Amino acid sequence: MPTRSFARAAVVGVGALALLGSLTATSAVAASDSDRGSAQVLAAPYAVEPYETVNVRSGPATSYDKVGSVAANQPRGAYCWTRGETITDNGYTNNVWVQLLEGYVSAVYLKGNEYGDLPASATC
Template identity: 65%
Template sequence: MTTHIVARAALVGAGALALLGPLTGGTAVAASTGGQESVHVMSAPYAVVPYEAVNVRTGPSRAFPAVGSVAAGEARGAYCWEFGEPVSDYGYTNNVWVKLAEGYVSAVYLKGDEYGGLPATASC
């Protein structure tokens, strides 16, 4: 009987890891909507987190209209990055923009490296 319980516990643990594995790898990200009661789940290969509020734009430049924003610390699903208008803030300049489902954000405001935490190979 003890062997059966241990085997079942191992299977349950393996099942939990199988379910959590994709989430920790960034394939699905759950993010709150900044004070609203609902939670949006976005399916994307990567996750990004801004360190301060950032505007989401229709293209990789401040010349494109803003279509929303992402609050500081709010994780979002990301697909790829591309070069666009250079943005300077806090003494740092970067011309990488990250594509989210809703539009583009400047990597200057994202946690991580110059690609906003995406792999260098994840160009659009």
């Protein structure tokens, strides 16, 4: 009997480790995604942060291709701002677009001032 109990405990232990392993792998992926965002912030002279998920475009207008998105409250590195298509959303209207490493986002969706908290002198 002691052998069976030991074998059963070993099977349960292996199952628990398998579950723990998959959770650890998921956590590692999530951590590396946030680390990648941090690295992009450090690579640029400014940092911006959207207050909601925002589309990233290849140019400063919605007519440009969508090349990705940035999740709400996920900081991203920014280089400069330029004028583009006027966007109205959530009670704000603005034609300022901020250039990130990945592309352009409308400043309407960024925390801070009308330039997404970039200095007014940081034009592209």
